[in-house]
């Protein structure tokens with residue numbers, strides 16, 4: 001848990017979010033400012049800053065997050081989808097708690 005992190009606050013429930021999935025390691029919730037008809041984020045409960053700060057011991061967690069994307073996309077009614085991970089300021093990352101964007105349902109942008 002990082003005190004000033006908005007996604008840690010969503011994980012601990014102190015900030016509300018439209019959750020679509022939760023288990024011991026991961027939560028998923030709709031993006032507050034969707035860039036497509038369906039736009040949700042897959043977020044580890046552990047505070048990891050970005051893909052660039054992941055290490056070998058994060059491999060299983062990263063795999064779990066990616067494997068959740070098709071499962072949750074299907075549940076959201078998507079036949080296809082885009083996944084996106086922004087990494088670092090120069091990579092367009094705004095929230096420094098790693099997350100996978102999943103977008104679909106028409107008008108899917110190249111970037112978010």
Ligand code: AMP
Pocket residue numbers: 006015017029030031032033034085086092093094095096112
């Ligand atoms: P990124 O640029 O990859 O760091 O994306 C951060 C994403 O988090 C943006 O798409 C925001 O709209 C989204 N976001 C920020 N605050 C919230 C929140 N409270 N609930 C849901 N999504 C959020």
Ligand code: ZN
Pocket residue numbers: 001002005006007008009046047048096097
């Ligand atoms: Zn965090």
